[in-house]
Amino acid sequence: MNDILLLKLGEIVLKGLNRRSFEQKLTANLRRRLIPLGQFRVYCMQSTIYVEPESPDADLDAALEAAKKVFGIVSVTRAAACEKDKDAIAQKAIEYLEPVMRTAKSFKVESKRSDKRFPMTSVQLSQYVGCALGEAYPDIPADMHNPELTVFLEVREHAAYVHAAALPGAGGMPVGSNGTAVTLLSGGIDSPVSSWMIARRGVRLIPVHFFSFPYTSELAKEKVLTLAKHLSGWCGRMTVEVVPFTEIQTQIREKCPEELFTLIMRRFMMRISERIALANGAGALVTGENLGQVASQTMEALRCTEAVCTLPILRPLIGMDKEEIVQMARKLGTFETSILPYEDCCTVFTPKHPRTKPRLSEVEEAEAVLDVEGLTEAALAGIERIRIELY
Numbered sequence: 001m002n003d004i005l006l007l008k009l010g011e012i013v014l015k016g017l018n019r020r021s022f023e024q025k026l027t028a029n030l031r032r033r034l035i036p037l038g039q040f041r042v043y044c045m046q047s048t049i050y051v052e053p054e055s056p057d058a059d060l061d062a063a064l065e066a067a068k069k070v071f072g073i074v075s076v077t078r079a080a081a082c083e084k085d086k087d088a089i090a091q092k093a094i095e096y097l098e099p100v101m102r103t104a105k106s107f108k109v110e111s112k113r114s115d116k117r118f119p120m121t122s123v124q125l126s127q128y129v130g131c132a133l134g135e136a137y138p139d140i141p142a143d144m145h146n147p148e149l150t151v152f153l154e155v156r157e158h159a160a161y162v163h164a165a166a167l168p169g170a171g172g173m174p175v176g177s178n179g180t181a182v183t184l185l186s187g188g189i190d191s192p193v194s195s196w197m198i199a200r201r202g203v204r205l206i207p208v209h210f211f212s213f214p215y216t217s218e219l220a221k222e223k224v225l226t227l228a229k230h231l232s233g234w235c236g237r238m239t240v241e242v243v244p245f246t247e248i249q250t251q252i253r254e255k256c257p258e259e260l261f262t263l264i265m266r267r268f269m270m271r272i273s274e275r276i277a278l279a280n281g282a283g284a285l286v287t288g289e290n291l292g293q294v295a296s297q298t299m300e301a302l303r304c305t306e307a308v309c310t311l312p313i314l315r316p317l318i319g320m321d322k323e324e325i326v327q328m329a330r331k332l333g334t335f336e337t338s339i340l341p342y343e344d345c346c347t348v349f350t351p352k353h354p355r356t357k358p359r360l361s362e363v364e365e366a367e368a369v370l371d372v373e374g375l376t377e378a379a380l381a382g383i384e385r386i387r388i389e390l391y
């Protein structure tokens with residue numbers, strides 16, 4: 001008899017008619033994540049996904065870890081299996097829940113019976129197992145109204161299951177349920193976080209990185225690929241589009257006023273990203289921009305950069321404090337990689353005195369000396385596509 005996982009669905013439950021297609025997306029995403037971990041039976045009933053091991057090598061602990069990273073799941077629980085017999089259930093509860101029963105201040109038992117042939121009602125089973133737990137752990141009082149710990153029992157077709165409180169899942173919506181977006185991924189702290197936040201809303205991501213070899217090194221590129229690999233644990237397989245950016249930066253430096261370097265460079269990034277988005281059926285661009293963080297992220301500067309795009313630009317970090325972003329990066333596990341000291345193309349040509357309140361007309365005028373279309377086309381033609389395997 002095998003332990004199983006119970007995964008609770010999040011807000012997709014609320015989605016009315018779309019619900020079935022959301023559930024299908026979510027179970028498909030989950031199944032794909034479980035392929036390397038053995039054979040599992042995965043099915044959805046009443047806003048819960050059940051994961052049952054089907055082969056001897058199926059690694060349920062690894063499946064639990066993988067499920068925690070599947071968007072659309074709000075909580076994950078490992079439930080212990082036992083015979084469908086009241087004493088076997090009580091004994092299992094006593095053993096399996098020992099670590100949580102030892103520390104709980106109070107408890108209650110709740111039961112669910114999908115096998116209606118089971119000879120006790122749910123209430124009777126709860127009372128019976130509640131008494132057994134009370135005897136085994138006499139210091140922990142039962143509390144029906146406000147228990148610290150709720151013990152769950154479930155009598156199903158082939159077995160009974162015991163579990164305690166669930167662990168938090170990743171939340172959000174299943175990847176692929178809300179379209180595709182191009183995310184601008186630098187090697188910094190911010191953009192992995194902004195990418196994750198948008199993926200969590202159910203968006204499939206196409207990461208784009210602007211690479212200025214030899215001003216930025218192979219190591220800087222590797223760093224970005226490592227960040228993408230981290231994200232793939234949540235987002236699934238991705239292909240990073242690495243755009244050659246050296247020629248554009250060189251031309252800007254030769255021909256444009258220094259105080260507008262960064263802005264003109266960022267306009268190229270947005271333009272190229274939008275072309276990639278449109279070519280791939282993506283509906284938006286994602287950046288890690290944050291109001292006032294640097295000169296190129298004032299309101300005036302954002303206006304100048306987004307003027308070259310028609311697609312919506314999603315900036316999930318716009319109103320966050322750096323400390324909050326850092327905390328999220330630590331939680332996601334991207335922080336340590338992000339702070340590796342490899343230069344980024346933005347820092348290589350940072351002007352000494354960047355304009356913080358640029359006017360769109362003057363940026364357009366300064367840029368007009370460049371062959372914008374030719375440079376954009378050449379960069380697009382030189383893209384290197386790198387497939388990221390799952391983390």
Ligand code: ATP
Nearest residue numbers: 184185186188189190191208209210287288289346
């Ligand atoms: P991050 O914002 O990720 O910490 P950063 O601070 O070096 O990196 P900024 O100068 O703040 O980057 O750039 C703002 C946003 O522009 C980034 O969050 C990212 O979305 C995008 N961006 C910057 N540089 C690149 C790059 N080389 N390739 C792709 N996107 C980039």
Ligand code: MG
Nearest residue numbers: 188190288293
């Ligand atoms: Mg930044």
